Amino acid sequence: MxxxxxxxxxxxxxxxxxxxxxxxxxxxxxxxxxxxxxxxxxxxxxxxxxxxxxxxxxxxxxxxxxxxxxxxxxxxxxxxxxxxxxxxxxxxxxxxxxxxxxxxxxxxxxxxxxxxxxxxxxxxxxxxxxxxxxxxxxxxxxxxxxxxxxxxxxxxxxxxxxxxxxxxxxxxxxxxxxxxxxxxxxxxxxxxxxxxxxxxxxxxxxxxxYTVEKSKTEETKVIVEPWALSMLFQYTIFPAFSGERLIKGTTPLASKVGESVASELLTIYDDPLHEMSLNPRIADGEGVPTRKNVLIEKGKFKGFLWDNYWAKIKGTESTGSGIRNPSTGGISIGMHNAVIEKGKKSLEDMIGEIEHGYLVDGFQGAHSSNPDNGNFAVVANPAFIIEDGEIKGSTVFMMSGNVYDLLNQVYEISKEQKAIPFMGTVISPSIAFENVRIAGK
Amino acid sequence: MxxxxxxxxxxxxxxxxxxxxxxxxxxxxxxxxxxxxxxxxxxxxxxxxxxxxxxxxxxxxxxxxxxxxxxxxxxxxxxxxxxxxxxxxxxxxxxxxxxxxxxxxxxxxxxxxxxxxxxxxxxxxxxxxxxxxxxxxxxxxxxxxxxxxxxxxxxxxxxxxxxxxxxxxxxxxxxxxxxxxxxxxxxxxxxxxxxxxxxxxxxxxxxxxYTVEKSKTEETKVIVEPWALSMLFQYTIFPAFSGERLIKGTTPLASKVGESVASELLTIYDDPLHEMSLNPRIADGEGVPTRKNVLIEKGKFKGFLWDNYWAKIKGTESTGSGIRNPSTGGISIGMHNAVIEKGKKSLEDMIGEIEHGYLVDGFQGAHSSNPDNGNFAVVANPAFIIEDGEIKGSTVFMMSGNVYDLLNQVYEISKEQKAIPFMGTVISPSIAFENVRIAGK
The missing domain is CATH 3.30.2290.10 (PmbA/TldD superfamily)
Incomplete structure (x- = not known):
């Protein structure tokens, strides 16, 4: 060589x-x-x-x-x-x-x-x-x-x-x-x-x-499971952590370092050597050492991710966040192994405590979200109806709004996490949100 | 070997x-x-x-x-x-x-x-x-x-x-x-x-x-250009030609052989050795000789496409329409080089004769169409506004309905054709439709 x-x-x-x-x-x-x-x-x-x-x-x-x-x-x-x-x-x-x-x-x-x-x-x-x-x-x-x-x-x-x-x-x-x-x-x-x-x-x-019911238009509790949650976050808040977007003025987090942007229950970091990572890395796509980068800690935004190119333009150092695209050869800023910190309650208990609400297994249309401002409009499908702490059937509904509003509506996080192999690894628990507006479909 | x-x-x-x-x-x-x-x-x-x-x-x-x-x-x-x-x-x-x-x-x-x-x-x-x-x-x-x-x-x-x-x-x-x-x-x-x-x-x-205008909700003339047209057809009518769908009961063309399903201006065939084909084939994905298969002739549906497996179940012969998927190794029924027959007028003249209407360059969301019945809902973007025979600016609008209704609203086809390299080749002219309901966005 x-x-x-x-x-x-x-x-x-x-x-x-x-x-x-x-x-x-x-x-x-x-x-x-x-x-x-x-x-x-x-x-x-x-x-x-x-x-x-x-x-x-x-x-x-x-x-x-x-x-x-x-x-x-x-x-x-x-x-x-x-x-x-x-x-x-x-x-x-x-x-x-x-x-x-x-x-x-x-x-x-x-x-x-x-x-x-x-x-x-x-x-x-x-x-x-x-x-x-x-x-x-x-x-x-x-x-x-x-x-x-x-x-x-x-x-x-x-x-x-x-x-x-x-x-x-x-x-x-x-x-x-x-x-x-x-x-x-x-x-x-x-x-x-x-x-x-x-x-x-x-x-x-x-x-x-097997039991399908029409959903109503209402404000309610919604638990989002790991796969659906990582889809939504990958297309809304994860891109907003990019230093390139800070320089280009296309992240709503620009002036938010140190400020609260989410419920204090929420902590998100990139930890390339995390025990659940499906692709542990000591070096990023251009050979810069990786490290643990905390993005959101107890609801507070901690700072941006950088690769070599944009870090040097900004006059800061790379956070080891250069991801190589093998088909174009190019480097872009991203996470190796995003971790959404787990909570204390089991998913079962979280469902058990809901009188009326929904459990979402998948979101359609998350890729059309706008990371410039956090707006999204998705279809929850499959979604399941919770009544008196039990699943009563399935349904489909629309959910739209701004992800930063949603981040402040977190009221519980599951103790179980799952490793999602989608655009890098995401280690995700299930998250329960309250006062979520949904529209029947 | x-x-x-x-x-x-x-x-x-x-x-x-x-x-x-x-x-x-x-x-x-x-x-x-x-x-x-x-x-x-x-x-x-x-x-x-x-x-x-x-x-x-x-x-x-x-x-x-x-x-x-x-x-x-x-x-x-x-x-x-x-x-x-x-x-x-x-x-x-x-x-x-x-x-x-x-x-x-x-x-x-x-x-x-x-x-x-x-x-x-x-x-x-x-x-x-x-x-x-x-x-x-x-x-x-x-x-x-x-x-x-x-x-x-x-x-x-x-x-x-x-x-x-x-x-x-x-x-x-x-x-x-x-x-x-x-x-x-x-x-x-x-x-x-x-x-x-x-x-x-x-x-x-x-x-x-550069000039963007809001579009109205109206019934109007719409010219669809080759790329957009082939996207729409690939997800609505092309799958309906499949013999597998005939056997499974998932094509609306099941009882239509010999009947009119479109304007008599419309002729569609698969011609693997057509002069404009981007991938001329003498044999299909399982080695069956290819041939020209006419699907719609002057508005009349002529018959289905078959690969070896489904043809033998039906007791007919393969039309040489087995397409190999190189990532799964599997064979499915499709076209090698779909040709939508050209018309006599230039696209320029077609635009020139429209008092008020639209020219569509791209459709978003065509992949969510339902080939079982031909229903579609797409966003025309980019789309251009035609006033008094000239383009006056751009716009975005929704177009939804059933593709078989649309096929009967054809009133002109351009003499220019373009080879579209998307899911096999499609050789497509621009097609003008009348009385198309569009919804402003």
């Missing part, structure tokens, strides 16, 4: 070479049967060079030295055509990394047959549990990666890791009624996946979903 | 081995600059085997004989766990292929540098045309593939092909106003891409978009 960096310095003032080796194994389920088993291996190298503050970036699907050299030359020809980025300062310098999480070696060479068995077991369980259930879809597998990031400033870091997952989508069909698809899953850094729990959770919700 | 098929027959009653070699080169544009240049090569082999009517399917990213043999064994272990598909008949038998389209050899080994130059030229042109324009995004490249499909019934077909594309997304910023992103593109089976036309079309629409 040293030799390739030296070769690149003939062309560029600064140069970064990042090599990503991936191995994915996966199986798919369709309509109660196994439909596919795949093994995929892939290596890509991303070359980012800067000459006179002009950027060149090349991607090749190889780590062969000759092809990397061609990539360097190609990136150079691009840089010559690009204009100067007057704000460019420099690539990151070396930093000190924490001790990586211990790697579970079995993830490296597990066969898809393992997941074929696991999926088959899940299908069997689901069909035994309720003869009206169809396992409409599902899948399981492992994603394993080794990466090495080097640059001409002296950064050279290697890290490996990966996780396993299994999920099921169940549909109930009874007396001419068809429930919506109900998902549940497990995801871990080991092969010890809880198929029983995933199937049981989904099957229980299918039972609830 | 012969030897591998024989090896597979030790395990399976029937076996299919399909090898796909892909080469993609591409460049990306971000904010007036080139942001990435990539070369990606990839080979995948899909093994589909049937034992006692149980399916096994394995995917590997290699065409190495040893790994294919492992894949065969893996597929076999899966088949043993799956239940019998009592409807399974057999894999396709050999058929007679038409002469393939002549291949443009330059597409096979063009360098990304060619597209770097092309993209740079487009950016320069756009910025010269209007100093308020930003080239927000864009890209260009080539997708090249060679595939070989063989099965134990004697099918053995090789085909190659690929196409080139370039696109630009322009945004205008003037006096505090920001237009929506306006796309235009060119896509062809040669490197002869028309950058000037793409930039000019998009820049003209940006000019129109």
């Amino acid at each position: 040293e030799e390739l960096l030296r070769y690149g310095e003939r062309f560029f003032d600064e140069l970064e070479i990042a090599v990503y080796r991936n191995r994915e194994i996966g199986v798919n389920i369709e309509l109660n049967e196994l439909s596919m088993s795949a093994v995929r291996e892939r290596t890509i190298t991303i070359i980012r060079g800067i000459k006179n503050r002009s950027l060149g970036l090349a991607i090749i699907d190889s780590e062969d030295g000759k092809r990397i050299k061609e990539g360097i030359e190609r990136a150079y020809r691009m840089a010559k055509l690009n204009s100067q980025d007057k704000r460019w300062k420099s690539l990151p310098s070396p930093g000190e990394y924490r001790k990586p999480r211990k790697i579970n070696e079995e993830l490296k060479d597990v066969s898809p047959d393992y997941f074929v068995e696991l999926a088959k077991r899940g299908i069997k369980l689901a069909l035994e549990k309720d003869k009206n259930i169809v396992v409409a879809g599902g899948g399981g597998g492992v994603e394993w990666s080794e990466e090495r990031i080097t640059n001409s400033q002296g950064v050279d870091v290697i890290q490996e890791g990966g996780g396993a997952y299994i999920y099921f989508e169940l549909i109930g069909m009874k007396e001419g009624k068809v429930t919506p698809g109900i998902f549940d899953f497990d995801a871990k850094l080991s092969l010890d996946l809880n198929v029983e729990m995933a199937v049981e959770n989904a099957a229980r919700k299918v039972k609830w979903a | 012969e030897e591998l098929l024989r090896y597979g027959e030790r395990f399976f009653d029937e076996l299919e081995i399909a090898v796909y070699r892909n080469r993609e080169i591409g460049v990306n544009i971000e904010l007036n600059e080139l942001s990435m240049s990539a070369v990606r090569e990839r080979t995948i082999t899909i093994i589909r085997g049937i034992k006692n009517r149980s399916l096994g399917l394995a995917i590997i990213d290699s065409e190495d004989g040893k790994r294919i043999k492992e894949g065969i064994e893996r597929a076999y272990r899966m088949a043993k766990l799956n239940s019998q598909d009592k409807r399974w008949k057999s894999l396709p038998s050999p058929g007679e292929y038409r002469k393939p389209r002549k291949i443009n050899e330059e597409l096979k080994d063009v360098s990304p540098d060619y597209f770097v130059e092309l993209a740079k030229r487009g950016i320069k042109l756009a910025l010269e045309k209007d100093k308020n324009i930003v080239v927000a995004g864009g890209g260009g490249g080539v997708e090249w593939s060679e595939e070989r499909i063989t099965n134990s019934q004697g099918v053995d077909v090789i085909q190659e092909g690929g196409g080139a594309y370039i696109y630009f997304e322009l945004i205008g910023m003037k006096e505090g106003k920001v237009t929506p992103g306006i796309f235009d593109f060119d896509a062809k089976l040669s490197l002869d891409l028309n950058v000037e036309m793409a930039v000019e079309n998009a820049a003209r629409k940006v000019k129109w978009a």
Whole structure:
């Protein structure tokens, strides 16, 4: 790698070479049967060079030295055509990394047959549990990666890791009624996946979903479960933590550092080495050491996230929050492993204490939210009706408003957390909000 | 390949081995600059085997004989766990292929540098045309593939092909106003891409978009341009042509063969070797010879599309409409190159003859349409206001209803067609509809 960096310095003032080796194994389920088993291996190298503050970036699907050299030359020809980025300062310098999480070696060479068995077991369980259930879809597998990031400033870091997952989508069909698809899953850094729990959770919700009622337009209590909550937060408040947005004036948190922006029950941080993380990282996408970054502590906003580029423009330091997009090669600001701090009560007790309210399993339309101001409009589906502390059936409703209002309506947080593998990992509990306006649909 | 098929027959009653070699080169544009240049090569082999009517399917990213043999064994272990598909008949038998389209050899080994130059030229042109324009995004490249499909019934077909594309997304910023992103593109089976036309079309629409007006709720004339039209049709009427849906009872065309379902101005067919096709095919995803299939002729519905599996269940023959999904390995019914027949008038004249109406460039939300009945609800954005035969500004409106009603409201079709590379190719003109109910937003 040293030799390739030296070769690149003939062309560029600064140069970064990042090599990503991936191995994915996966199986798919369709309509109660196994439909596919795949093994995929892939290596890509991303070359980012800067000459006179002009950027060149090349991607090749190889780590062969000759092809990397061609990539360097190609990136150079691009840089010559690009204009100067007057704000460019420099690539990151070396930093000190924490001790990586211990790697579970079995993830490296597990066969898809393992997941074929696991999926088959899940299908069997689901069909035994309720003869009206169809396992409409599902899948399981492992994603394993080794990466090495080097640059001409002296950064050279290697890290490996990966996780396993299994999920099921169940549909109930009874007396001419068809429930919506109900998902549940497990995801871990080991092969010890809880198929029983995933199937049981989904099957229980299918039972609830056979009874469908129209929802009213009202102000009520709503518990949002981990998957739905992380969808909503990923498209509303998480982007608002970005230092790039602070500089561009597109975050409502701009003047809020140190101020209360949420209920004091709420604490959110990025903790790349958290024990539940599905992808623990000691270095970010450009080799900067990661750290725990607290975003909201007991309702108070603590500060922004930075990558190397925007931090240097702002005159601050990177928080190790550069996330590499493997298809474009670009770096953007994000979280490695967002954690929403857990509370003290069980979800069961939270439901048990509600006289009238709703439990939301999924949100549709969260991606159309506006992180510039926090406005959202989503459809809660599937959602379940709570009456006198028990689930009485399923429904669908609209929920719209501003996420910062919602953050102040938190009144309880569950002690159970779940690792959600969606746009990075989110470790999320269920959160109960009060006085939520919902519109029947 | 012969030897591998024989090896597979030790395990399976029937076996299919399909090898796909892909080469993609591409460049990306971000904010007036080139942001990435990539070369990606990839080979995948899909093994589909049937034992006692149980399916096994394995995917590997290699065409190495040893790994294919492992894949065969893996597929076999899966088949043993799956239940019998009592409807399974057999894999396709050999058929007679038409002469393939002549291949443009330059597409096979063009360098990304060619597209770097092309993209740079487009950016320069756009910025010269209007100093308020930003080239927000864009890209260009080539997708090249060679595939070989063989099965134990004697099918053995090789085909190659690929196409080139370039696109630009322009945004205008003037006096505090920001237009929506306006796309235009060119896509062809040669490197002869028309950058000037793409930039000019998009820049003209940006000019129109500086003036924004609220739209009314009214019944009016609406011209839908190719990209928007193909989005709407892909999610409403195209799925209704599927023989699988006929058998499952989820197409509103079930009892309509030979009947009028649209204006007699409308003719739609699948023509895999059409001169404008971006991916001409002599064989479908399971090696069945392709042919021209007429779906709607002068408003009359002519019949359904079939792949091997559903055709044999129905007791008819495959229309060569099996489309392979490379990520799941599965086959579903679809079109290779949908053609909406062109009309006689130029788009310019069509606009010129409208006293009051709209021109729609894009639809949002088309993917939520319901092909079971043809209902849709979309947002037309960007849309342009036509007054006295001229574009007077831009607007946004809602359009909802049933696509089969809309098909009867066609009153003119443009003589220009465009090749749209979206879920297969769609060759589409602009279509003018009358008495369309729209809702101001």
